[in-house]
Structure formats: C-alpha cells, structure tokens
Amino acid sequence: MKKEFPRFILGLAAAFIVPLLLLIVVPYLQLSSVESVKYAETDEVDNAWAYPSVWTGANKDGEKIYASLGCAYCHTQMIRPTYAGADMWRKGWGGNEADGLARETQPEDYNNDQHAMLGYMRIGQDLANIGTRHTDRAWYHLKLYNARTQNVDSNMPSYKLLYRKQPLGIKSENALKLEGRFAVEEGYEVIPTEKAEALVDYLLSRKMDAKLPGQEKQEEVAEVSTAK
Ligand code: HEC
Numbered sequence: 001m002k003k004e005f006p007r008f009i010l011g012l013a014a015a016f017i018v019p020l021l022l023l024i025v026v027p028y029l030q031l032s033s034v035e036s037v038k039y040a041e042t043d044e045v046d047n048a049w050a051y052p053s054v055w056t057g058a059n060k061d062g063e064k065i066y067a068s069l070g071c072a073y074c075h076t077q078m079i080r081p082t083y084a085g086a087d088m089w090r091k092g093w094g095g096n097e098a099d100g101l102a103r104e105t106q107p108e109d110y111n112n113d114q115h116a117m118l119g120y121m122r123i124g125q126d127l128a129n130i131g132t133r134h135t136d137r138a139w140y141h142l143k144l145y146n147a148r149t150q151n152v153d154s155n156m157p158s159y160k161l162l163y164r165k166q167p168l169g170i171k172s173e174n175a176l177k178l179e180g181r182f183a184v185e186e187g188y189e190v191i192p193t194e195k196a197e198a199l200v201d202y203l204l205s206r207k208m209d210a211k212l213p214g215q216e217k218q219e220e221v222a223e224v225s226t227a228k
Pocket of ligand 1: 066069070071072073074075123124125130133143147148151154155156157159199203
C-alpha cells in the first residue's frame with residue numbers, strides 16, 4: 001500500500017507530462033522555426049490572397065449538388081503527402097505533370113470552397129485534380145448519366161436524375177451521345193439539367209495544382225538539399 005501511492009502520483013504526472021510534451025512542446029519547437037512566406041504583389045487582389053484564382057461558371061451550386069448526392073462517400077479530394085500514401089505515383093492525380101505543376105494538396109487549395117470535400121473513402125479515384133485530368137464536358141455527362149457507358153465494370157451509381165429525356169425537336173447541342181444498350185428510343189434525346197451542368201462546372205474547377213506562393217522557395221531548398 002505504501003509503495004503504491006508514490007507510483008500513483010508518478011503515473012498521474014506522466015499522464016499529464018507526456019501529452020504536454022507531444023501536443024504543445026514538440027509542435028512549438030517544430031513550428032517556431034518556420035519562416036512566413038510573403039505573397040508576391042501580383043498574387044494579391046484588394047489586399048487579399050488571389051489564390052486559388054480558377055473559377056468557372058456555376059460551381060458554387062455544383063458544390064452543393066456534389067455534397068447532396070454523396071459523391072464524397074466514394075471520392076476524396078486530397079492528394080496525400082508521399083509519406084502517407086502513394087497518391088503522387090498515380091498518373092494525373094497530383095495535377096498537370098507536363099507543366100511541372102503536380103503536387104500534394106495544401107490547405108490553401110480549399111480557400112474558395114465553402115466546405116472542403118475531403119471525402120470519406122476511396123471507392124473511386126481522388127477528384128482533387130479531376131478538372132486537369134478531364135476537360136471535355138460531354139465526358140463528364142456520360143460518366144454521371146451512367147458510368148458504365150465508359151467503363152463496363154464500373155460500380156459508380158448512375159445519376160440519371162440529373163438528366164431529362166425529351167421528345168426530339170430540333171436536336172439539342174448538348175444532347176448526350178448514347179450508344180449501344182444505352183441508346184434511347186428513336187425520336188427522343190437525353191439532355192443535362194441545370195443541376196448536371198452546375199455539377200460539371202464544379203468538377204471542371206477541381207484543379208488543386210496551381211503554383212503556390214513560396215513554392216519556388218521550397219523547391220529550391222529541396223534541390224539544394226538533394227544536391228548535397
Ligand atoms: C458508390 C461509390 C461512388 C459514388 C457514390 C460516386 N462514385 Fe464516382 N466513381 C466510383 C468508382 C468506383 C469510379 C471508378 C470507375 C469508373 O471510372 O467508373 C468512379 C469514377 C468517377 C469519375 C472518374 C474519375 C477518373 O479519374 O477517371 C468521376 C469524375 C466521378 N466518379 C464523379 C462522381 C461524382 C460527381 C459523384 C456524385 C454525383 C460520384 N462520382 C459518386 C464510385 C462512386
């Protein structure tokens with residue numbers, strides 16, 4: 001009994017000291033040496049960050065539709081750091097490789113998003129840079145209408161509710177080119193609703209590969225340290 005009391009006090013002290021070290025002292029030491037990066041003047045608009053600057057059409061509505069249809073249950077929007085996963089090895093996931101822009105996702109990438117759709121699981125591919133990988137609207141419409149139009153084994157659900165079948169008058173420009181078993185009967189066509197267009201606008205805007213202010217500096221540091 002006598003011995004147990006000091007042990008209890010010691011255990012109690014350790015229970016407080018270890019988290020204090022790991023959650024406060026270690027991060028403080030790590031982060032206190034980080035230098036702040038000044039944004040170049042050209043990156044600022046009205047004294048605010050202009051990054052990310054890529055915006056197309058109705059993608060705010062698209063974001064809500066993406067959320068309401070539960071796309072995030074199967075798709076993430078985050079390219080993990082290489083130590084945490086092999087995302088950067090997958091072609092096009094990190095963004096535009098040809099122009100040397102591909103990179104891991106950074107917190108600034110979500111500046112324009114009302115909600116960061118980080119995602120829950122990866123049953124389908126990561127969509128952080130889907131706007132760089134695919135630029136053709138018709139491709140997106142076919143995928144959403146029925147993913148099996150492009151990939152026979154796809155287990156992505158069909159989002160036909162975003163499309164309207166109507167009697168063929170003058171053929172609409174944006175009518176889906178449905179072939180084979182997906183073709184609709186003679187005299188009808190399938191066109192995207194406004195919701196489908198907004199969702200595609202949103203997907204086209206997913207480009208988390210823009211060069212970040214300060215990125216050159218990091219690259220220089222990386223080059224110098226690998227050259228040594
Ligand atoms: C049940 C899981 C599931 C849900 C929910 C889902 N998807 Fe998918 N998605 C997949 C799978 C699996 C694939 C890969 C197979 C394929 O290409 O069809 C995929 C592929 C894709 C691709 C092509 C990615 C690429 O790199 O080629 C896009 C774009 C996409 N999904 C968008 C969406 C959107 C937008 C929604 C919501 C409206 C959605 N998905 C909902 C499972 C899902």
